[in-house]
Amino acid sequence: MNNVIKLAPTTLCNTQQDVVTNLRRFANDVESGLEGDVRTIIVVIETMDGKLGHNTIGASCDLARAVGLLTIEALRSATDDV
DSSP states (O other), X not given: OTTOOOOOOSSOOOSHHHHHXXXXXXXXXXXXXXXXXXXXXXXXXXXXXXXEEEEEEESOOOHHHHHHHHHHHHHHHHTTOO
């Protein structure tokens, strides 16, 4: 398929421990204010067996807002419009 646009990972993690380390680093950046005033964080989790899950952290976030935020960010990432 030549129309598939791949989103590059913000941080490439080769192991489960790499993922955990990166999440802790991100949490430290949020705590120290490096990410600005955070309203909501949405984490999408894909397991090796293909199961999907999510964790929404922060302010109340309804389904429409979550879908909108994820769609906008995916499109921005795919077009390098960041």
